[in-house]
Amino acid sequence: MSHRKPGFLVSVSTLGMGWGLGLGLGLTLAMFGTSCGSIQSDDGKPVSSLLVSVKGDFSGGTIVSQPSGIECGSTCSATFAVGQSVTLTATLDDSHTFVGWEGDCTGTGLTCTLPMDKGKAVTAVYKSNVELATVQVQLAGSGAGSVSSQPAGIACPSLFCSGGFAKGQTVTLTATPDGTSYFTGWGGACSGTTTTCNLSVTSDAQVTANFGVPSSCEQLRAATPALTDGNYTLFVTGDKTKPWTAYCVMSVTPALTYITLTNTGGNFNFSQYTATGAPGTNVRTNYSRLLFDTTTLKVDTNDKRFGISNGGSLQHGATTVQSMPFAVAMGCNGTANGLANMDFTGTKFAVAANTLAVGGSGSSGTTTPAPDGQAKVINMTGGGGCGWNAPATSFDPFNSQGLPLQLSYAP
Numbered sequence: 001m002s003h004r005k006p007g008f009l010v011s012v013s014t015l016g017m018g019w020g021l022g023l024g025l026g027l028t029l030a031m032f033g034t035s036c037g038s039i040q041s042d043d044g045k046p047v048s049s050l051l052v053s054v055k056g057d058f059s060g061g062t063i064v065s066q067p068s069g070i071e072c073g074s075t076c077s078a079t080f081a082v083g084q085s086v087t088l089t090a091t092l093d094d095s096h097t098f099v100g101w102e103g104d105c106t107g108t109g110l111t112c113t114l115p116m117d118k119g120k121a122v123t124a125v126y127k128s129n130v131e132l133a134t135v136q137v138q139l140a141g142s143g144a145g146s147v148s149s150q151p152a153g154i155a156c157p158s159l160f161c162s163g164g165f166a167k168g169q170t171v172t173l174t175a176t177p178d179g180t181s182y183f184t185g186w187g188g189a190c191s192g193t194t195t196t197c198n199l200s201v202t203s204d205a206q207v208t209a210n211f212g213v214p215s216s217c218e219q220l221r222a223a224t225p226a227l228t229d230g231n232y233t234l235f236v237t238g239d240k241t242k243p244w245t246a247y248c249v250m251s252v253t254p255a256l257t258y259i260t261l262t263n264t265g266g267n268f269n270f271s272q273y274t275a276t277g278a279p280g281t282n283v284r285t286n287y288s289r290l291l292f293d294t295t296t297l298k299v300d301t302n303d304k305r306f307g308i309s310n311g312g313s314l315q316h317g318a319t320t321v322q323s324m325p326f327a328v329a330m331g332c333n334g335t336a337n338g339l340a341n342m343d344f345t346g347t348k349f350a351v352a353a354n355t356l357a358v359g360g361s362g363s364s365g366t367t368t369p370a371p372d373g374q375a376k377v378i379n380m381t382g383g384g385g386c387g388w389n390a391p392a393t394s395f396d397p398f399n400s401q402g403l404p405l406q407l408s409y410a411p
Helices: 217-223
Strands: 007-015 024-032 038-040 046-056 063-066 077-081 085-090 096-103 111-115 120-128 132-140 145-150 160-166 170-177 182-188 196-200 205-212 230-235 243-249 256-260 270-274 283-287 289-293 307-309 314-316 319-321 329-331 338-343 349-351 356-361 364-368 377-383 386-391 405-409
Touching: 046 063, 085 120, 111 120, 132 145, 132 170, 145 160, 145 205, 170 182, 170 205, 182 217, 196 205, 217 230, 217 243, 217 256, 338 386, 356 364, 356 377, 364 386
Parallel strands: 046 120, 132 205, 270 329, 329 377
Antiparallel strands: 007 024, 024 046, 038 046, 046 077, 063 085, 085 111, 096 120, 132 160, 145 170, 170 196, 182 205, 230 243, 243 256, 256 289, 270 283, 270 338, 283 307, 314 319, 329 338, 329 386, 338 377, 349 405, 356 386, 364 377, 377 386
């Protein structure tokens, strides 16, 4: 027989609750002994190990031993002198029933007396007297996330999960989207689009938590109104294979979605109406971000929230021109002296094919290279008797009279 001191292995496991069953908590503790069931204590006397396990719904009560050594919940194993008699007593609160003993104890009484002639293992079985209902949660939609409950019972990172709760109890479910998703709303026994649902449990219930893949800043703002202006990951048409980084202006309703341009200032991302041939000075507007319609993939060329004009001013007939829409080169001296640059380097977009055209009186101009949905940098000239190079079908595209510019996704 071994003469080593006993060692301990402690493990705690939760018994999962099946559909329609009560929530169970099981505690299991094991002592390493020897094959003959007894070991020696520090003073050299033979002792035997007693292991107590609990199964079923054990949220209240204890199992204690006489003589002392076992007090389970907290201490569920101990050693006793070989030949000693040990009595185990199960206690419980009014919300539970003691089902009985298993292992080296049997019966349904609250006490069990064991002769410690060898190592013994005992299981005490409890059940709850509280009538429970099951809440089942399903995750749905193109996005991903999780659902948790208060009080605890549901922790749902997978598509289906469930928990048991006392009937009459109010359970708060909280939906949390992952970093690439947003919460779109509840279904089943819960409703609404806020991320929490207070569910009064009167019977078994099914709840659906829906998550989407965001394609616009407004979708994110509507789901989480506390979001602030900044960069967010969106997906073109909600397609997870087409991500891009948008700048979202969350401080307005609906939130605005912008493409941030990498190269800005000077001869990058500007439109110019050249004054030669028109009274005044050149009017140039540079852009650092472009307002973007994520449904149509079109730029609002008139939005100047992130546009800066150079202070130039000229007369176009009776109209004073002081700013230019994005993607316009314009002039009125008989040549293509208007200038523009579009530089989508560092973005996931490019100018779509067949989206630009010259127009106006005696119009002329060049677009280099011709937009093909892939080229990131486009240089433009435009003019004529009074003409322009701009999004097709434009007319007098100055100040805030530009037309939308069609883009393509070009990662």
